[in-house]
Amino acid sequence: MADKVTPRSEDYSRWYTDVIQRAEMADYAPVRGCMVIRPYGYALWENLQSALDKRFKATGHVNAYFPLFIPMSFLRKEQEHVEGFSPQLAIVTIGGGEQLEDPLVVRPTSETIIGHMYAQWVRSYRDLPILINLWNSVVRWEQRTRLFLRTTEFLWQEGHTAHATYEEAEEETLRMLNIYADFAQNEAAVPVIMGRKSESEKFAGALRTYSIEAMMGDKRALQSATSHNLGQNFAKAFNIQFLDRDNALKTCWTTSWGLSSRMIGAIIMVHGDDQGLILPPRLAPLQAVIVPIWKSDAERAGVMESAQALAKELDGLRIKLDDRDDVSPGFKFNDWEMRGVPLRIEIGPRDVAQGNLVLARRDVPGRPGKTTVPRAGARQRIEEMLATIQSDLYARALAFREANTREPRSYDEFKAAVEDGFARAWWCGSAACEAQVQEETKATIRNVPLDQPGGTGPCIVCNSTATEQAIFAKAY
RNA sequence: CGGGGCGUAGCGCAGCCAGGUAGCGCACUUGAAUGGGGUUCAAGUGGUCGGAGGUUCAAAUCCUCUCGCCCCGACCA
Numbered sequence: 001m002a003d004k005v006t007p008r009s010e011d012y013s014r015w016y017t018d019v020i021q022r023a024e025m026a027d028y029a030p031v032r033g034c035m036v037i038r039p040y041g042y043a044l045w046e047n048l049q050s051a052l053d054k055r056f057k058a059t060g061h062v063n064a065y066f067p068l069f070i071p072m073s074f075l076r077k078e079q080e081h082v083e084g085f086s087p088q089l090a091i092v093t094i095g096g097g098e099q100l101e102d103p104l105v106v107r108p109t110s111e112t113i114i115g116h117m118y119a120q121w122v123r124s125y126r127d128l129p130i131l132i133n134l135w136n137s138v139v140r141w142e143q144r145t146r147l148f149l150r151t152t153e154f155l156w157q158e159g160h161t162a163h164a165t166y167e168e169a170e171e172e173t174l175r176m177l178n179i180y181a182d183f184a185q186n187e188a189a190v191p192v193i194m195g196r197k198s199e200s201e202k203f204a205g206a207l208r209t210y211s212i213e214a215m216m217g218d219k220r221a222l223q224s225a226t227s228h229n230l231g232q233n234f235a236k237a238f239n240i241q242f243l244d245r246d247n248a249l250k251t252c253w254t255t256s257w258g259l260s261s262r263m264i265g266a267i268i269m270v271h272g273d274d275q276g277l278i279l280p281p282r283l284a285p286l287q288a289v290i291v292p293i294w295k296s297d298a299e300r301a302g303v304m305e306s307a308q309a310l311a312k313e314l315d316g317l318r319i320k321l322d323d324r325d326d327v328s329p330g331f332k333f334n335d336w337e338m339r340g341v342p343l344r345i346e347i348g349p350r351d352v353a354q355g356n357l358v359l360a361r362r363d364v365p366g367r368p369g370k371t372t373v374p375r376a377g378a379r380q381r382i383e384e385m386l387a388t389i390q391s392d393l394y395a396r397a398l399a400f401r402e403a404n405t406r407e408p409r410s411y412d413e414f415k416a417a418v419e420d421g422f423a424r425a426w427w428c429g430s431a432a433c434e435a436q437v438q439e440e441t442k443a444t445i446r447n448v449p450l451d452q453p454g455g456t457g458p459c460i461v462c463n464s465t466a467t468e469q470a471i472f473a474k475a476y
Numbered sequence: 477c478g479g480g481g482c483g484u485a486g487c488g489c490a491g492c493c494a495g496g497u498a499g500c501g502c503a504c505u506u507g508a509a510u511g512g513g514g515u516u517c518a519a520g521u522g523g524u525c526g527g528a529g530g531u532u533c534a535a536a537u538c539c540u541c542u543c544g545c546c547c548c549g550a551c552c553a
Contacts, residue, residue: 004514013547032545088552109553142552143477150552203553211553223553260553293512330513337513348512358512366513476553 005338007274012218013146019268020147023277023339033145033152037261040339043285044264045155049135051187051283052157052259055179061131061159066113068136069104074112077237081111084204088140090152106139111205111230111256114160115238122252125164125244129172133159148265149222149476156260162240162252166231169253173229176257177210180225188263189280189393190214190270191401192224193471195447198434203256207231213446213471215401216269219421221446221473224266227257265476270397271363277340278362280393281386287318288382289336293329293348306352306375310345313379317386337362342389343382351375363389363396405471414460414472418443422473426466428459436461437472446471 005018020026025041028034037045053063072091075082090106093099107113118130139153148154159176163169177194184190192212202209206228214224234240235252244250271278281287292307294300304323311321320341322332329346336344346358357378361369373381404421408414417423418441427433427445437460438444448470459466 017546028545084552138553140552144547144549144551154553156553226553258553262553291512295511328511328513328515330511330515332513334514346512350512 005274005276008217008272015272015274016265016269017147019272019276019338025264025268025277026147028147031152033142035147035151037155040285041264044267044279044283045261047283047285048187048263049157052179052183053133053135055183056133056157056159059131059175059179061133061161064132064134065136066107066110066117066134068107070107070110070113072103072105074116075105077112077115078205078234080233081205085109085140088142090139090141107136108138108140109256109258110134110136110138110158110160111234111254112238114256115234115240115254118160118162118235118252118254119238119240122162122240122242125242128162128164128242128252129168130162131159131172132161133157146265146476148268149262151261154261156258158256158258161255162235163254164242164244164250164252166253169231169255170229173208173210173227173255173257176255177212177225177227180212180227180257180259183259184212184214184224184263184266185394187280187282188267188270189282189390189397190224190266191394191398193447193449194451195449195471197226197447198431198445198470200431200434201445201447203228205230205233206256207233210450211447213473214266214270215397215404215422215473216266216476217272217400218269219404219473221422221471221475222262222266222269223446223475224263225257225259228255230254230256271393272340273365275334275365276338278393279340279342281342281390284340284342285318286320286336286339286341287386288314288320288343288345289332289341290319290321290345290347291329291332291336292321292323293346295349299349302352303347303349307347310347310357310375310378314382317382333360337365343385345382346370359385361385361389363393408460411460415441418472418474422446422471423460424449424469424471425460426457427468427470428462428464428466429468430459430462433459433461441472441474443472443474446473446475 005022006014008015024038026038027036029036085108088108092104135157137153137155142150142152145151161172181192181194184192192214194212197209197211208229210227211223212225213221216222232251234254240252241249290307292303294303307321311319342362344360351357355375356372357375359371359373406417407424408417414423414425434445448468452468456465456467
């Protein structure tokens, strides 16, 4: 666990799996494509969960739980939906030793069973909107899996709402997209681009899909969350209808939106370095670790007393005093760096004598990241430094993305751009141009950013007049 | 599903071609010293060699079958 990881420049995907395992975030499970999220990784998930959950609650959503099993017949009710998901389904055909008449699908997502229940719960416009979120796991039989990024079973939340009008549904879809972006940027320190998915990349059964996209450390894109305006597709398939004020029977408009444990992969890949993880202070399971240093037993007593007092002063922050007696301070430095703890507090005999502490920032390796601060008022300094680390991580990631995003003028420039980063280019909107790009470059349209320059330009592929720019990149 | 690779101690590997009853590094245990950037020395623990069958006096090693995993591609949060 204390060995060095594969450098990112040598083999990025090896680095990624090395770091996760060495930092004890997750481990491979004995089931193909599945992982065990270990306590350290789960603690990160819990922090992420609570930051998101607060935002959901603040916008009027409530949590509920829906079944793991969904009748196969439900999925068939929405044509596009079942076509999109059938290759990825795990299906239970035997229960209690008997063949099931209607096989049960292990949920790949819950739109259908939600639709079934909402149809029963909605009678009047007074019942709307319904704003429910689920924290659960889903199963999609993926062919190629990677820890956190794509596993057969993954943790996520799925929000499902029903509204009286199209406008309200669209407003909700965008509201949640903004919440995801706010969360990603302010909690995870991951800069994201909000945008609309192309027809070919949208959710199976949606009218329109929006996403937030982030650039990883290897310059590839990762879709970090999605928000779908489902139109009336599911409402019609499941008869979610209500009697409106005008006494007319109308069909609902629904939305769904999700963010998964994949976000943990994004945090790892956006911030990590060759020393290991770098976790954003607001989500890190441990915000600071105190490493006491001593030589003699006499020094030990004084140092430990001071370290324990400091730990008490820092109550309320997520702190650990590393009092292990069997490893050297140097080992502990590297160990906690591997795990991405944002701040290390060193306290030794010199510091005790002089009334100082040494603070070492994880995001600034080596000497330059170390500062000696007076023991008095340390808590405030530490809190300030955590806030600085949080915003510096975001700024650094944003600068990296901008440095690796190009606006090519020609198709040749475009091809070079998507080889090594994001390309922002005019796109005429045709599926043919999109397919050609994918065929020739392996890059896909990540999304059409909500933030557009206005005006028109020549489509990067076919030169015809385009009214929107899209982000093209190779993606996870 | 196509291509490639690998299964020998917890992890990483050697041994296999030229069969003779399993070894190295790390980790782990114990002890001592050490301790401001991955500490050292000493002594230990730990393996039905992925599984099944076959050849042989004898199989990690040769033959047949099988299972699993990882990596790269097409599909996906």
